[in-house]
Amino acid sequence: MAPFKVIIVGSGLAGNLLANGLLNHDIEVEVYERLARDAKREGYQIRLGENALKGFRACLTTERKQAIISKFGRSSGKFAGAPIIYDASFKPLLDLNRFPNYEKSAAISRKILRDLLAEPLDDIGKIFYDKDFKNYSIIDPGSDDEKVRVRFEDGTFSDCDVLIAADGANSKINPQVGLNNLILIDSHWGFLSKTDLPTHRYMKGDKELWSAPLGCSAAQRSMYYCAYLPDKDISRTAASTAKDGKGAVQHDESISSCFFAYGIPVADVPKDIKEWPLDKQWNFVEKDMGEHWCEKYQEIVKILKGSDLYISQARASFRPHGNVKWRERVRTELTPEKGHPRVMLVGDAIHAMMASRGMGGNQSMRDTAVLLPLLVGLNDKAMKGGLTTPAIEAACKSYEAEMIPRAFSWVEKSGGANVFSDDSSTWMGWLKVQWIGLLLGVAYNVQRLGSLFYQPTYSDDAPEFQG
Numbered sequence: 001m002a003p004f005k006v007i008i009v010g011s012g013l014a015g016n017l018l019a020n021g022l023l024n025h026d027i028e029v030e031v032y033e034r035l036a037r038d039a040k041r042e043g044y045q046i047r048l049g050e051n052a053l054k055g056f057r058a059c060l061t062t063e064r065k066q067a068i069i070s071k072f073g074r075s076s077g078k079f080a081g082a083p084i085i086y087d088a089s090f091k092p093l094l095d096l097n098r099f100p101n102y103e104k105s106a107a108i109s110r111k112i113l114r115d116l117l118a119e120p121l122d123d124i125g126k127i128f129y130d131k132d133f134k135n136y137s138i139i140d141p142g143s144d145d146e147k148v149r150v151r152f153e154d155g156t157f158s159d160c161d162v163l164i165a166a167d168g169a170n171s172k173i174n175p176q177v178g179l180n181n182l183i184l185i186d187s188h189w190g191f192l193s194k195t196d197l198p199t200h201r202y203m204k205g206d207k208e209l210w211s212a213p214l215g216c217s218a219a220q221r222s223m224y225y226c227a228y229l230p231d232k233d234i235s236r237t238a239a240s241t242a243k244d245g246k247g248a249v250q251h252d253e254s255i256s257s258c259f260f261a262y263g264i265p266v267a268d269v270p271k272d273i274k275e276w277p278l279d280k281q282w283n284f285v286e287k288d289m290g291e292h293w294c295e296k297y298q299e300i301v302k303i304l305k306g307s308d309l310y311i312s313q314a315r316a317s318f319r320p321h322g323n324v325k326w327r328e329r330v331r332t333e334l335t336p337e338k339g340h341p342r343v344m345l346v347g348d349a350i351h352a353m354m355a356s357r358g359m360g361g362n363q364s365m366r367d368t369a370v371l372l373p374l375l376v377g378l379n380d381k382a383m384k385g386g387l388t389t390p391a392i393e394a395a396c397k398s399y400e401a402e403m404i405p406r407a408f409s410w411v412e413k414s415g416g417a418n419v420f421s422d423d424s425s426t427w428m429g430w431l432k433v434q435w436i437g438l439l440l441g442v443a444y445n446v447q448r449l450g451s452l453f454y455q456p457t458y459s460d461d462a463p464e465f466q467g
Contacts, residue, residue, distance in 0.1 A: 004028065004382035006375060007150050007160040009133045009173060011035075013046075013110070014055075014347035014364040015166030016117035019126065021059030021372040027379045030158060031121060032150070034132040045194070045228050045259040046113065046361045047213065048072075049105035053464060055365030058372050068116050069464045072106040073228040073256070083226075083358075084211075088218035090296040097212060105358060107213075107228040109255060131156075133172050136163055136343065141336040146389055148342050161382070162375065162392065165345040169315035169352035174345060178330030178338035181321075182352055185314045188263045189273075191285050195307040197227060197256040206299060213358075219292040222263040224355065225300050229256050260304050261355065264288055274311055281309050316416060317352045319408040324400050341389070341396035346371065351407040354414040363407045370402050 006022055008015045011033035022029040056065045082096035082105070121127045132153040139147040139159065151157045165173035174182055213226035230252045262285060273281060286301045320326035327339030337343070347364030374395040381387045 003385075004379040004387060005030070005160045006162050006164060007032065007148070007158060008164040008166050009150070010166035010168060010349070011114075011118060011127050011129075012166060012168060012347070013114060013117065013361060014368055015164070016114065016121060016127075017055050017059050017365055018164065018166070018346065018368040018372060019121055020064065020117060021368060022375060023120065023124075023126065024059070024061060025372075025376050025379065027375065029126060030160070031127045032131040032133065032152065032158075033127055033129050035129065037122075037127075037129040045107050045226060045257070046110045047105040047107050047226070047358050048365070049362055051359070051362035051366040054369040055367070056464075058369035064116070064120065065464075068108070068113060071112050071116070071230055071255075072108045073230040083213040083215050083224075086214055086216045088216065088293045090216075090294050095212075105362070107226060107259075108230075109228060109257065112255065130154075133167060135176060136173070136337065138336040138340055138342070142389070144388075146342070148340075161342065161387065162378070163343045164371075165343065165349040166347055167349050169317075169348040171345070171349035173343065174349055176337060177340065177343045177345070178335075179320060179326065179345070179350065181317050181319070181350070183316055183318065185316055185354070186266065188265055188313070189269045190312055190314055191260075191262045191264065191281075192310040192312070193260045193304045193307045194257050195304045196253075197229070197258050209300065209303075216293065216297070220265050221288075221292055222261075223289075223297065223300075224261045225259065227256075227258045258303060260300060262289065278306070278309060281311070282306070285309070314354060315348075315352045316354055316414075317348075317350065317408075317411055318416065319411070320350075320404065324397065324404055327396075341393035344371065344396055344399060351403075351411050353411040354416075359410040359414060363410055367403055367407070371399050374399055 005028040008019055008029065008031045011031050015031055019029050019031050056068065060068070084092055084096065085094040087093050118127060134151045134153045136148055136150045139145070139149050147159045147161065148163045149157055149159050150163055163173070165171055165177070167173055169182055171182060174180065209225070209227075213224065215224045216222065264285075268288065270276075270284070273284065276284070282301070282305045286298055286305070289297050289301060322329045327341065329339070331339035346367040348360060351363060353360045353363075378387060378392060378395055381391055
């Protein structure tokens with residue numbers, strides 16, 4: 001067995017990204033995924049910004065990073081942008097693109113991103129598919145030979161020095177390690193869909209629907225909609241000027257798409273809607289939206305109508321009790337698995353959050369940039385024969401001391417377990433949106449004023465998205 005070995009449960013974005021980083025540092029890593037390799041995977045969009053890019057820079061080779069960046073799409077001619085918030089009458093309330101200090105992001109298909117992250121691992125057989133995690137145990141606790149034994153539902157197991165839980169918001173490892181901070185948001189049903197976006201449909205549509213991601217939260221309902229328009233396989237410089245006969249940027253029609261998410265209170269959704277035929281489900285969504293919001297929003301439904309509709313309830317999380325000391329609170333001599341530092345959690349497995357701020361995936365990939373150098377340090381100790389459980393505990397504490405305040409601040413900004421903290425149909429929700437805009441404007445103007453007296457330190461944290 002190698003001097004130091006890491007097992008990652010979950011072959012999602014954060015798990016594969018971290019595995020790439022370990023592989024690039026010649027660290028023994030195994031990734032276990034419950035789905036089959038050829039399983040149909042969810043292909044919805046994800047918007048990534050500077051936090052995800054920090055993970056890319058830390059974990060990927062330059063070539064792999066560039067291969068991923070080339071697949072990001074644009075809105076209104078730009079790669080990076082921010083959402084525009086509307087009210088129920090389709091009146092803009094807040095255009096976040098107006099504030100240079102608001103983090104911009106660009107869209108990419110989750111499936112494309114996952115496949116590009118998995119490819120280097122699949123090439124050398126580091127992802128093991130059809131391996132459903134069952135449980136783990138600590139072998140020889142307290143001794144120099146202490147290990148984590150990871151068991152799977154098919155009866156097999158594998159041992160490692162550190163187990164990374166990257167198994168998402170339905171994590172099995174989270175409760176076993178004693179954290180238990182993941183919760184189901186059972187107040188609303190979410191309706192998600194994606195459809196292809198050929199150029200002829202893009203040209204016929206209202207440009208306001210393509211100009212930027214748009215969101216609305218009103219009448220106890222919420223919606224998020226955006227287009228994914230990657231360039232054809234040409235350079236970005238050329239793509240910014242390449243036009244078709246109608247003056248539109250030449251998009252790669254084979255993967256261009258638009259994404260839609262709509263949340264409806266549980267009380268207003270028929271209990272058997274998942275069993276309904278697809279056309280009846282879409283008719284329900286269209287009717288519900290028409291009853292509460294203006295007709296403009298129904299144009300979005302018409303674009304997607306007929307596409308697969310995924311109906312689910314979201315999950316979120318709450319800050320660990322005791323913050324970075326939560327492990328001490330759950331640890332006992334009789335159950336060494338509880339709170340053990342050899343078991344670390346990343347992404348939705350610890351800080352699942354509502355999608356309202358688009359920061360879930362970003363924070364998950366930021367985790368990898370923090371955790372990777374700590375694991376590299378542990379590997380260095382193991383190579384010198386000095387790896388101990390206290391050293392692993394120190395690395396775990398260092399990781400969580402950075403991750404917990406950073407990630408859970410975004411969990412709370414995203415509403416925590418409250419789906420509609422910014423409902424613009426209420427005075428409180430409307431005022432909150434205006435207050436956010438005011439604060440962003442004040443912060444930007446203070447920064448500009450300060451630049452008159454000192455050299456500004458602002459730098460573009462997402463230069464890869466320029467073009």
